[in-house]
Amino acid sequence: MNKKSHAWQGKILWVNLTTEEISTTPLDKELREKFLGQAGINAKLLYDHLEPGIDPLSPENHLIFGVGPLTGTLAPCSGRFTVTAKSPLTNAFGDSNCGGHWGPELKYAGYDHIVITGKSKQPVFIWINDDKIELRDASKLWGKTTNETEDQLKEELADEKVQVASIGPAGENLVNFAAIICNYSRAAGRTGMGAVMGSKNLKAIAVRGTNRLTVAQPQEFSATVSESEESILADPLYEFSSTFGTPAIMRMAQNLGFLPTKNFQESTFAGADKLSGERLLENYVTRQKGCFNCPVSCNRYYEVTEGEYEGTTGEGPEYENLGAFGSKCGNDNLPSVLKSNDLANKLGLDTISTGTVIGWAMELFQRDILTTVDTDGLNLEWGNHQAIIKLIEKIAYREGLGDILAYGALQASKKIGNSAEDYVIHIKGMEYPSVDVRGTKGMALGFAVSPRGADHLKALPLYEVAPEVYQKDIKKELGIEIGEEYWKKYETKPELIAWHEDWHCIVDSLGLCKLEGIALKPLRPCHFTDLLSTATGWEITEEELRTIGKRIWNLERLFNAREGFTRQDDLPPKRILNEPISTGPSKGETLDQDKFESMLDQYYKLRGWTAQGIPSKEKLEKLELEVE
Amino acid sequence: MTVTVKYFATFCLETNFTQQEELTLEENTTVIELIQLLTDKYGTGFEKRLFTAEKELNPLCWIIVNQQRLKKKNELNLKLNPEDTISFSPPMIMGG
Structure with a gap:
């Protein structure tokens, strides 16, 4: 690799909110x-600097933001950044990947990573204006929603181009599934x-960058970018992704019988057609919205123009939001889902956990474990x-029952x-997304x-459900022959x-969007090596790149x-293991515990992990992963 | 006889967002005859999504009768039965 760090900016910003010390260190070659980058280096920084066993909401936790070498470049779909910390929801490794425009702006400001430690005495925001870094008072912003925060910071900083990542009341109130929102x-x-951000009294990070970003081989990089874009535009699912985005999955999940309904008690929902991506596009979408440098633009603006929720506007929702506030809660009122999605974004909540926690509370109500006495009269x-x-x-405001639900379903169940714990659908304390994995054995393993x-x-593993489209690619890349209803099979899933x-891991560390990389096929491993090599001047093979992913x-x-x-924490909950799907096209499908554990054994073996799921010393040596 | 026809995602762009409808057909109507009826009703764009330029079945479109996917052109001669459900869809995907 060249000594000059093309594509990376070569700098880590360190901010200690307790001492108010701000410094930078080089992003060294070995780390790169x-x-x-991004998710990979975030993980390494967290592993190296975090004291094991700390309270995730204590000043000792590290909150790390990172962008990848391709973030902010001309590479398509390169608007991503990752936030990493020990999770208060799971007490395990936490990270979350985000699109929009904030990541590229951080890159242009001259930084690849920000490591935030300690806790400010007063609410503050970090203002990064190229190499000028300030901690500014955020007392007037505390209590504001994320959109109000973004608007007020742009006004205060007198620059519409400032990019803002902020928390809402949920983060301030330490809701264990609070989100960070930008754009x-x-x-x-x-x-x-x-919640980690809130625990540090950090309301927002505002960024403005005007630095130049260079690539090692501009002409070759440009050619690779063109090839990548052509691949995206030629993809068979391009029209689907670009026109509908993920919401069109709603009726597909219904048709396959994988749509979690009423907290996973059922797997089809009578109201699915009313929640569909098609209905959304027909009645509520006003125009498309794209993240940085994305030729797909799968996001959308929406507006409700009549009825109980008239006046609701917002962006999205994704399929996951429709599932969370819709079928999981037995709710077929699409305008209310749009309202819920917008409200969650403004209050700074993870929509998936929020909707799933509410669906779980509704099942407790169904079973009289919660009554109107517990819900402040809410039916x-x-x-x-x-x-x-x-x-x-x-x-978000931790009022009444909300104060308990704010811990997340598992912690709240205790x-x-x-x-109450019997009905929590989770792994390691984080609530399931909107896929009934009893029907899709590979996804069951991936979730676990x-x-x-x-x-x-x-x-x-979207290949699992649409295998025929990618049959040749699966054979070429993985050597796996697939057959009818491949998703139902346990074999080859590890x-x-x-x-x-x-x-x-590579896509998340390069700074690309995974809906356009691997998951939906357009960008292949060869695109990643070519983009990385021409951007950085670092010649790397697909095998070498995959080894970094494994590391x-x-x-x-x-x-x-x-x-x-340990292994015990990789096991799905009771309802998912052994209890068959009760309704719809997948009725009778089960995730058999013995077969699942056998699949887990094979997966651990393939990974070079012990029977308890711990990476072996030999594996770590092979991956040159030096740990204490 | 009456059958139910479902249209998914990009097919809804051809049907002006009709997601599902009940159609009354003559007895023994085949799938290919249904496609012709739908092409007459919604325009040639509907048919174009189903077939390649070589008039082969487009592998990127799924035609599902009840729970059975039709993958070969000669399977379109399948005779429909009362209360059948026929789905037209791009490849099913999950997640996101």
């Missing part, structure tokens, strides 16, 4: 070569990074959308007692072994999942092992 609706949502009957919206507010808990994004995890994956696993997590 071994962990690439009004782009969320670093999962694992409670917003938590399935589909009561007014109650859903009220609960979102109560969670406070409620009375078998993700270091951050029940999580569809680390592995995201290989499928490990391959996706490794490459998604990052093992490091995140090691973090959790150091915190005491």
